[in-house]
Amino acid sequence: xxxxxxxxxxxxxxxxxxxxxxxxxxxxxxxxxxxxxxxxxxxxxxxxxxxxxxxxxxxxxxxxxxxxxxxxxxxxxxxxxxxxxxxxxxxxxxxxxxxxxxxxxxxxxxxxxxxxxxxxxxxxxxxxxxxxxxxxxxxxxxxxxxxxxxxxxxxxxxxxxxxxxxxxxxxxxxxxxxxxxxxxxxxxxxxxxxxxxxxxxxxxxxxxxxxxxxxxxxxxxxxxxxxxxxxxxxxxxxxxxxxxxxxxxxxxxxxxxxxxxxxxxxxxxxxxxxxxxxxxxxxxxxxxxxxxxxxxxxxxxxxxxxxxxxxxxxxxxxxxxxxxxxxxxxxxxxxxxxxxxxxxxxxxxxxxxxxxxxxxxxxxxxxxxxxxxxxxxxxxxxxxxxxxxxxxxxxxxxxxxxxxxxxxxxxxxxxxxxxxxxxxxxxxxxxxxxxxxxxxxxxxx
Amino acid sequence: xxxxxxxxxxxxxxxxxxxxxxxxxxxxxxxxxxxxxxxxxxxxxxxxxxxxxxxxxxxxxxxxxxxxxxxxxxxxxxxxxxxxxxxxxxxxxxxxxxxxxxxxxxxxxxxxxxxxxxxxxxxxxxxxxxxxxxxxxxxxxxxxxxxxxxxxxxxxxxxxxxxxxxxxxxxxxxxxxxxxxxxxxxxxxxxxxxxxxxxxxxxxxxxxxxxxxxxxxxxxxxxxxxxxxxxxxxxxxxxxxxxxxxxxxxxxxxxxxxxxxxxxxxxxxxxxxxxxxxxxxxxxxxxxxxxxxxxxxxxxxxxxxxxxxxxxxxxxxxxxxxxxxxxxxxxxxxxxxxxxxxxxxxxxxxxxxxxxxxxxxxxxxxxxxxxxxxxxxxxxxxxxxxxxxxxxxxxxxxxxxxxxxxxxxxxxxxxxxxxxxxxxxxxxxxxxxxxxxxxxxxxxx
Numbered sequence: 001x002x003x004x005x006x007x008x009x010x011x012x013x014x015x016x017x018x019x020x021x022x023x024x025x026x027x028x029x030x031x032x033x034x035x036x037x038x039x040x041x042x043x044x045x046x047x048x049x050x051x052x053x054x055x056x057x058x059x060x061x062x063x064x065x066x067x068x069x070x071x072x073x074x075x076x077x078x079x080x081x082x083x084x085x086x087x088x089x090x091x092x093x094x095x096x097x098x099x100x101x102x103x104x105x106x107x108x109x110x111x112x113x114x115x116x117x118x119x120x121x122x123x124x125x126x127x128x129x130x131x132x133x134x135x136x137x138x139x140x141x142x143x144x145x146x147x148x149x150x151x152x153x154x155x156x157x158x159x160x161x162x163x164x165x166x167x168x169x170x171x172x173x174x175x176x177x178x179x180x181x182x183x184x185x186x187x188x189x190x191x192x193x194x195x196x197x198x199x200x201x202x203x204x205x206x207x208x209x210x211x212x213x214x215x216x217x218x219x220x221x222x223x224x225x226x227x228x229x230x231x232x233x234x235x236x237x238x239x240x241x242x243x244x245x246x247x248x249x250x251x252x253x254x255x256x257x258x259x260x261x262x263x264x265x266x267x268x269x270x271x272x273x274x275x276x277x278x279x280x281x282x283x284x285x286x287x288x289x290x291x292x293x294x295x296x297x298x299x300x301x302x303x304x305x306x307x308x309x310x311x312x313x314x315x316x317x318x319x320x321x322x323x324x325x326x327x328x329x330x331x332x333x334x335x336x337x338x339x340x341x342x343x344x345x346x347x348x349x350x351x352x353x354x355x356x357x358x359x360x361x362x363x364x365x366x367x368x369x370x371x372x373x374x375x376x377x378x379x380x381x382x383x384x385x386x387x388x389x390x391x392x393x394x395x396x397x398x399x400x401x402x403x404x405x406x407x408x409x410x411x412x413x414x415x416x417x418x419x420x421x422x423x424x425x426x427x428x429x430x431x432x433x434x435x436x437x438x439x440x441x442x443x444x445x
Numbered sequence: 446x447x448x449x450x451x452x453x454x455x456x457x458x459x460x461x462x463x464x465x466x467x468x469x470x471x472x473x474x475x476x477x478x479x480x481x482x483x484x485x486x487x488x489x490x491x492x493x494x495x496x497x498x499x500x501x502x503x504x505x506x507x508x509x510x511x512x513x514x515x516x517x518x519x520x521x522x523x524x525x526x527x528x529x530x531x532x533x534x535x536x537x538x539x540x541x542x543x544x545x546x547x548x549x550x551x552x553x554x555x556x557x558x559x560x561x562x563x564x565x566x567x568x569x570x571x572x573x574x575x576x577x578x579x580x581x582x583x584x585x586x587x588x589x590x591x592x593x594x595x596x597x598x599x600x601x602x603x604x605x606x607x608x609x610x611x612x613x614x615x616x617x618x619x620x621x622x623x624x625x626x627x628x629x630x631x632x633x634x635x636x637x638x639x640x641x642x643x644x645x646x647x648x649x650x651x652x653x654x655x656x657x658x659x660x661x662x663x664x665x666x667x668x669x670x671x672x673x674x675x676x677x678x679x680x681x682x683x684x685x686x687x688x689x690x691x692x693x694x695x696x697x698x699x700x701x702x703x704x705x706x707x708x709x710x711x712x713x714x715x716x717x718x719x720x721x722x723x724x725x726x727x728x729x730x731x732x733x734x735x736x737x738x739x740x741x742x743x744x745x746x747x748x749x750x751x752x753x754x755x756x757x758x759x760x761x762x763x764x765x766x767x768x769x770x771x772x773x774x775x776x777x778x779x780x781x782x783x784x785x786x787x788x789x790x791x792x793x794x795x796x797x798x799x800x801x802x803x804x805x806x807x808x809x810x811x812x813x814x815x816x817x818x819x820x821x822x823x824x825x826x827x828x829x830x831x832x833x834x835x836x837x838x839x840x841x842x843x844x845x846x847x848x849x850x851x852x853x854x855x856x857x858x859x860x861x862x863x864x865x866x867x868x869x870x871x872x873x874x875x876x877x878x879x880x881x882x883x884x885x886x887x888x889x890x
Contacts, residue, residue, distance in 0.1 A: 012502075012598030018511040018590045020720040024578075025568075027509060029591055032502035032599050052817050054824055057457075057477035062629050063508070063612060064472060064564070066463040083570045092570060115571075119509070121564045121580070123470075123628065125528045125537060125618050133469075135566070135580075145463045146474055153457030154477050162477075167508060167612070173570050183568065184507050275465040372497050373890060379499055445818060 001249045004313050005178050007336065011395055013037065013313070013346075014179060026175030026183035028306070033395055036346035036376055037309050038186065042165050044343045045188050045303070048213060049163060056161035056190065057154050061142030063167060064123065064133050072274035073141050073267065074236070075134075080114040081173050094173045117171045119183075135169040140300060142166075143191045144267045145275075147282055158284055158296055159202065161192040165305070177250050179306040186305035191298050195286045196265065199239070199297040203262045206301045207242045210258050214244070218341035219315050223247045225254065237266035239297070246311045257311055258303045265295040316340045316396060324393065324426060338396030339424055342444055345396040348375035349440065352388050354404040356381055364403040367418070367433055375440060389421065398423045399440075407433065446694045449758050450623050452781065456840055458482065458758070458791075459624060471620030471628035473751070478840055481791030481821055482754050483631065487610050489788045490633050490748070493658060494608060501606035501635065502599050506587030508612060509568065509578050517719035518586050518712065519681070520579075525559040526618055539618045562616045564628075580614040585745060587611075588636045589712045590720075592727055603729055603741055604647065606637040610750070622695050624751040631750035636743050640731045641710065644684070644742040648707045651746045652687045655703050659689070663786035664760050668692045670699065682711035684742070691756045702756055703748045710740040761785045761841060769838065769871060783841030784869055787889055790841040793820035794885065797833050799849040801826055809848040812863070812878055820885060834866065843868045844885075852878065 008014040012031035016023030030038060050056045070076045082095030088107025095112035102109060119135040136142060143162045150162050165188045175181050194202045207226065215221055229241040239262040246257040272281040272295070283293040316338040324335045342348065349371055353364035364379060371377040378397070380388050385402065392400050400421040406413045413430055420429045420439075431439050453459040457476035461468030475483060495501045515521045527540030533552025540557035547554060564580040581587065588607045595607055610633045620626050639647045652671065660666050674686040684707040691702040717726040717740070728738040761783040769780045787793065794816055798809035809824060816822040823842070825833050830847065837845050845866040851858045858875055865874045865884075876884050 010598065012595065015591060015594045017507045018514050018587075019594060020590050020716060021511045021513040024507070024509075024511040027507045027511075029507060029587060030505040031591070031595060032504060035503045035505040038505065047818075051821060052814065054813075058480045059477060060475040060480040060483065062462045062469070062472045062474060064469075064614070064629055066466045066469040066472075068466040069463050081570075119566045119568075121566045123564075123616065125526070125560050125616065142463075142474060145465050146460060146476070149460045149464060150457065150476060153455065169509070171568065171570065184509055271465060368499075369497070373492075376496060 001178065001314070003319075004310075004317060007317075007394065008034065008178075008313070026172060026181075028179050028182055033346040034309070037312070037344065038305055040344050040346065041305060041308055041312065042188065044217060045213075046163070046165065049190055049301075050161075053161070055156065055159060056163055056192075057150060057156070058163045058165075059143065059146055059150060060166060061136075061139070061146065061164065063135055063169070064121065065136050065142065065145075067133050068274060069141050069145055069271075070118065070134050072270045073144075074270070075118060075137060075141075076116070078236075079116055079118055079137055081117050082112045083115055083173055084109045084112045086110075092173055117173075119169045119171050137170050138168050138302075139164045139166050139187045139189045140191055140302065141267070143189065144271055144298075147193070147268060147271075151284065158286060159192060159194040159198070161190050163188075163190040165189075177248070179310050180248065180250075180255070182306060185307075188303045188305055188308075189300065190302075191263075191300055193284070193296040193298050196294055196297045199262050199264070199299065202299050203240055203242075203260065206299050207244075207260050210260055210301050210303075211244055214258075217312075217344060218339070219246075219311065223315060224257070227254075235261070237261075237263050239264045246315075248311070249314065257307060258301065260299070260301045263298045263300050265297055267298065268295050312340060312344055313338070324390075335390055335393065337393045337423065340396035340398075342398040345398050346376065347378050347392070347395060347397045348444060349399045349401055350378040350380055350388070350392045350397050351401045351403065352385060353381050354385060354402060357405075359408045360403050360405070363407060363433065367401065367403065367436060370437060371440065374437070375444060393423060396423070398443075401436070403433075446623065446759070448764075449755075449762060452762075452839065453479065453623075453758070471617060471626075473624050473627055478791040479754070482757070482789065483750055485789050485791065486750060486753055486757065487633065489662060490658075491608070491610065494635055494746075495606075498606070500601065500604060501608055501637075502595065502601070503608045503610075504588065504591055504595060505611060506581075506584070506591065506609065508580055508614070509566065510581050510587065510590075512578050513719060514586050514590055514716075515563065515579050517715045518589075519715070520563060520582060520586075521561070523681075524561055524563055524582055526562050527557045528560055528618055529554045529557045531555075537618055562618075564614045564616050582615050583613055583747075584609045584611050584632045584634045585636055585747065586712070588634065589716055589743075592638070592713060592716075596729065603731060604637060604639040604643070606635050608633075608635040610634075622693070624755050625693065625695075625700070627751060630752075633748045633750055633753075634745065635747075636708075636745055638729070638741040638743050641739055641742045644707050644709070644744065647744050648685055648687075648705065651744050652689075652705050655705055655746050655748075656689055659703075662757075662789060663784070664691075664756065668760060669702070672699075680706070682706075682708050684709045691760075693756070694759065702752060703746065705744070705746045708743045708745050710742055712743065713740050757785060757789055758783070769835075780835055780838065782838045782868065785841035785843075787843040790843050791821065792823050792837070792840060792842045793889060794844045794846055795823040795825055795833070795837045795842050796846045796848065797830060798826050799830060799847060802850075804853045805848050805850070808852060808878065812846065812848065812881060815882060816885065819882070820889060838868060841868070843888075846881070848878075 013034035015029045017027035017029045084095045086102035086107045089105040122131045123133045124131040227243045241261040243256045244258040245254040248255045268282040269279040273279045286292045318337045320335045351364045351368045353360035368379045402419045458479035460474045462472035462474045529540045530537050531547035531552045534550040567576045568578045569576045672688045686706040688701045689703040690699040693700045713727040714724040718724045731737045763782045765780045796809045796813045798805035813824045847864045
């Protein structure tokens with residue numbers, strides 16, 4: 001974990017937020033490569049769960065929301081943590097995590113007290129009680145309150161889904177484990193509304209689909225496991241929840257990566273009651289009979305993007321002692337490779353002219369610009385070719401395209417050809433530079 | 446404007462935030478088509494100003510930021526508005542907009558008072574003065590505080606740029622004009638760091654590039670104009686600012702769409718002083734001489750995404766009285782067309798089987814799924830073909846692909862061909878369905 005955090009800092013994936021001011025506890029700024037990594041995860045998820053489907057659409061709701069939303073959902077009263085403070089060293093702890101004395105100094109603890117973990121603000125020019133609002137602690141409520149607007153305007157029929165990607169905020173007492181638990185984070189949520197009688201079937205389908213998605217994107221199957229929550233572990237709104245756990249290198253060894261919940265009709269009933277005084281107001285036609293209406297159940301496969309990005313980094317991380325890059329002088333030197341799935345890798349290709357000769361630079365620049373129309377492409381002409389491979393291996397770039405003298409003048413290879421080095425196998429492949437875009441499209445879509 | 450707001454509501458572009466609770470002043474939820482519209486604007490902007498360039502990288506910083514950031518930037522003390530309230534009707538007004546009496550009821554106004562328009566919250570489990578933080582009122586400060594981290598980890602040399610797209614928050618006294626001025630909005634900012642001596646040259650280049658980008662994406666040239674701010678209008682940090690104004694249908698007829706500012710070295714100096722006690726700490730090598738160092742100037746072409754989306758919608762909106770869709774029965778009926786640039790249009794193609802015969806549905810579904818790998822594609826089989834064209838015209842879909850009996854059985858046209866209707870010209874083009882992906886790639890990249 002420390003090595004990942006170090007790599008993230010050194011190569012521009014993740015920085016402590018506003019680090020020049022000493023950071024800010026529980027907040028992280030994503031650097032150039034981290035921003036790309038997150039974008040790619042979002043894009044792959046959105047394509048596979050939204051774009052390819054007739055029955056799923058997206059929305060983008062606000063972060064600051066009408067406070068009634070959180071009264072109806074129960075967050076205003078129930079979204080609390082238990083806080084205790086050490087009377088001696090004044091460190092603070094989450095009350096359900098610890099015993100009678102301070103784990104840091106052995107001092108006496110205060111009585112536990114509940115506090116709401118939603119961030120509060122006031123809207124409008126005067127701070128008064130009527131103007132209190134909250135930063136959303138989860139994106140799904142913005143979906144529920146837009147249920148009727150989306151269903152009507154997009155002419156959706158059950159079953160159908162509404163997806164959203166966006167930031168959420170929780171005032172955690174103890175943020176930690178790098179970006180695993182932070183106070184500001186991004187969620188990818190999808191609410192799939194179904195006829196109540198069929199909710200178990202859809203729930204099981206979603207568990208299978210989500211697990212498969214991870215494996216399809218390169219997560220090692222032995223690093224994930226399913227955990228079905230027992231009845232006494234379920235949240236009050238949930239009929240069933242299965243967590244996909246990942247073998248994160250902290251805590252008990254397995255922590256939640258993705259939760260698939262059958263939320264039943266709890267949320268739509270609550271908002272119906274609060275907004276219109278009628279729990280049944282969002283009842284929707286089941287099948288073709290317009291009179292057969294029920295408040296739909298909702299299956300929620302919900303995912304934290306920052307946590308997913310961390311899992312991808314941990315899973316892809318590999319250290320080899322020497323020998324990977326052809327010109328590494330000391331074979332004892334450690335070489336880092338991120339075996340990221342090509343869809344997820346922040347940089348898809350690096351174009352490397354073998355020398356700084358203008359004719360090589362010219363062709364390499366041409367290739368770079370052509371690839372950039374569709375993929376994030378780096379151009380790098382500094383350092384030995386082995387060193388440049390290592391730079392790319394370390395950030396997980398799947399393809400390094402080398403432009404050499406034969407590319408320009410011909411020789412053993414036909415003129416116009418370049419060599420592509422594959423990150424994982426280190427195989428070299430010869431491709432005509434005019435065919436590169438098609439070659440990349442075949443591998444990256 | 447009312448017609449646009451109505452269209453946005455009816456077709457799922459934009460809804461009042463949490464409308465079932467009566468909305469929330471100054472906040473808007475973007476529905477399925479609005480979310481797509483914003484995504485497409487971001488993607489086009491990011492491609493043209495970030496991806497295609499060697500010298501621009503992106504970041505994704507936090508919304509809740511270390512409060513020192515806003516002390517250094519000056520926001521904590523200066524980001525204020527003047528508020529007055531009517532003593533009779535208690536309506537509130539921005540003080541610099543009005544005269545001696547209430548514009549609503551003629552009542553007497555309170556003395557003007559300043560209040561800070563940053564949203565405030567508290568971080569950590571206890572509300573105490575040390576834990577106050579702000580929601581960022583602009584994304585650019587997150588860029589400035591990451592300047593050194595990004596420059597080092599990405600090995601950037603002047604001139605280079607850092608871009609960011611994300612939400613910002615301003616507690617406006619009088620939000621309004623639909624999504625033109627809201628309390629939660631999204632910004633697309635780019636900070637381009639340059640040697641001070643060359644800042645005028647780069648400033649002029651950016652003004653030209655930004656204006657050209659609008660025209661290239663279909664904004665009518667006669668609807669935009671450049672306005673160079675006079676010395677007494679400049680913000681305190683600015684050496685020069687040119688606004689690109691758009692002919693929005695409110696206010697004085699022209700309002701700011703895009704501001705290009707030469708911020709000089711104000712921000713990096715401020716953060717250097719506050720974080721390290723040295724205004725010069727972010728001095729950076731100019732050219733190849735490592736000893737020639739200066740704090741760079743920064744050119745900032747900054748854009749509000751919501752405002753840009755509104756401009757695209759207004760600019761593309763057109764009403765024709767009848768005759769566009771072949772089967773419109775009454776030629777007097779009004780038909781709405783959004784002439785959006787294909788890169789910006791939320792839906793790129795609609796696949797329309799002429800009837801519900803299974804063989805037509807099958808081919809139409811196949812085509813839909815193939816296109817969906819790369820583009821947002823709608824499948825629609827309900828209603829007359831004319832009606833379906835109108836639905837698509839109204840949301841700006843550039844290409845309607847009709848699958849008819851000849852597509853399946855052949856006839857006047859070869860078997861396997863479909864007809865593509867172009868939204869703007871209403872021309873019909875015959876294309877083999879196997880060539881559709883290539884046909885779309887040619888037009889949409």
